[in-house]
Amino acid sequence: MPANDTYVSRILQVLDTEPGKVVLTRRDVTLTAEQFTGAVRSAAAVLRRRLGVGSGVTPVVGILTETNTPETLILRYAANLVGATVVHLHTTNAVDPNDRLTADATRRIVEETRMTVLAIDAVNLARARGIRDDVPLPVQLTALGRLGLDVVDLTRGDPAFDESTVPVASDADAVVTYTSGTTGKPKGIAVSFRTRRGFITAGLQQAWRATYLATLPMSHSSGQAADDSLASGGSVILHDGFDAGAVLDAVQQHQVTRLLVSPSQLYLLLDHPAADDADLSSITMLCYTGAPSSPDRLALAAERFGPVLMQVYGTSEAAAISMLTPPEHSDPALLGTAGRPLFAEVRIRAEADGRDLPVGEVGEIVVRSPYLMTRYVSDPELTARTVRDGWLYTGDLGFLDERGYLTICGRRAEVIKANGIKIYPAAVEQALMTHPDIAQAAVFAVVDRDRLEHLHAAVAPHDGHPKPSEDELREHIGARLSVKHMPERIHLRTALPLTGIGKPDKARLAAEASV
Known part of the structure; x- marks a missing residue:
């Protein structure tokens, strides 16, 4: 990788070609490409000059903002642009952006990741000061604007900052996302710059421009969808959470082409009284993920919304693993499956001895992919148990049929002997x-x-x-x-x-x- 060929630099290069295009919308606030890229580069310049980010070490920048706001994207891009590792501190919830981490969990993550910079917004100022004063390591507060003498203003940098002068190691951790584990203790999943750049490949190559409506938290997979959409030369509309009526209105107002929802949210869209009369013809990709789905409800959704449904099965550790494409939703026999592996090599292995199982037999789903996590933060033992010889053991159980379609049977820990x-x-x-x-x-x-x-x-x-x-x-x-x-x-x-x-x-x- 060249000195700075990160996913952020590639996105900014795309946005630079149309400076007047509106690329980010939230409520009544809009940002053109020029305003957005200028804000990112200005913040990156301050981070590098004032805080030592990008000076040969890999510092850690925490993002503590209301997650579905422009600040969330701008601050992540700025920190990653100069090679810092970003840690999202708002939530471990991949569905509800209004669900917050507890103060104790936030402090533990700050200490565990050895965070040196905390990028915040005005809403989280008091909370951030409390965290800073409670942790043993010195933490510098930063923000996009003047929030106090103890907070570095990231808007005072050079909007023409040249990121090509900052070397970034492709195997360094770009983003750490914390998710809720079965024990209730959040797990930090680290993803490299190389992997993050791979996520936007589709956006850089696709012929159509995505207009993405983000209702899920931008700290999790919804943020990756935003990256991919901007890389396509498209735009992002930010909502504070999921409301079916508001989604239907936004699709028509902004001619939304892309949505990412949970299955339960898909059902809410399907059942909303305004759905029958809404003009949803702009949608080309209605992606659902995260939980088992009802085949009967999927059949109704495919009939109502047309050939736009896409199911993605994946994990935070392995990203997308398999996909059920829009045409495949017309086959009732496939609606109970998770589609076919398209992004990863998948094998089904016996729990007892680790041997590969034949077609139709249930075992643990293991994955080999260029998009695997680098590690669990501060947990080398769990990392070693989960990733073995390049294969990630998902903990999910399933089987492959004779056509290569994957069916999920649940979690290994959930098998019931009754x-x-x-x-x-x-x-x-x-x-x-x-x-x-x-x-x-x-x-x-x-x-x-x-x-x-x-x-x-x-x-x-x-x-x-x-x-x-x-x-x-x-x-x-x-x-x-x-x-x-x-x-x-x-x-x-x-x-x-x-x-x-x-x-x-x-x-x-x-x-x-x-x-």
Whole structure:
């Protein structure tokens, strides 16, 4: 890689060709390409000159902003442009940008990453000062504007700053994203500059320009979608969170071409009363990811929205792994799959001895890809267990069919031994979601005093649909799987609690069912 051929420098080069084009919109605020690139370069110049960023070491810059704001993008780009590692501190939630990290978790991350710079906005000024005063290492506060004598103003740099003079190592950590682990302790997943640059390859090569509506937190995969869209010469519209009505309005107002949603958000769009009359013809890619989906609901969505649906299965550690393309959504037999591996080499391995399993057998999904993480921050043991000989062990269970389509069966830790067999929760959940009245389903184990596992499920109906009885749902499962897959209890709820990545919170459901 040349001295500075980072993903940021490539995006800025694209934006430089049309300085008057509006590339970023949030509420009533718009930024042209010239304004946006000038803000990035100005901040980068100050970071390099005043704070030593880009001087031969790899400092760590924390981003503590309201996540779906222009500041989030500008500050990340500025820090990465001069070779700093960026750590997002707002949330571990990949779905809700309004969900915040606790103060204790934030301080732990600052110390764990040995952060030296904290880039903030006005909303987080008091919080940032408290963090700075509580951690043992000196931390310099910075912001895009004047927030106090103790905060360096990043707008006072040269908007014509020449980033080509700053060498950036391609294998250095570009971004660290913290996600909520099964233990509740956030895990820091580091991704290199080389990998981050690979993410925007599609944007640099595609013939059409994306207009991306960002409702998911820009600190997570939605930020990568924004990078790719800007690299295409397109633009980004920022929303504070997901509201189906607001999304439908924005699609029509801004002629949005690209959306990234969770499955539950896709259903909200499908069910919204304004969806039938809304002009959604501008959409060319409606991507959903993050949780199992109902085949019946996907069929309805494909009929309503047209050949634009795209499912992506991936992990924070491996990025995208497989894809179900828009044409494949017309085949009902494929709607229960996660598509075919397109971005990675995938194998299914036996948990007991690590051997590769044949077609149709369930095992752990392992991945080899140019987009793997570099490491878990401050956890070399977990890194070594997860990445072995270049293969990332996802912890997900699944199988490949004879055509190469991947079906996800759940997490390795979630396999339930009940009724004398191993039960994969995802299979029972898929069966439940084929019932015409069921919108959400979660299958989990409740452990009794003798440490025996009992199969339970929780379901929520579609809005306006009746709640089917437990017996009806058990019979529905038995007809599609077997009598042994029928849960002992099926808890009927109006909605299921969700985790930070938009999946049903099974730990909470199990705890509530145990009471």
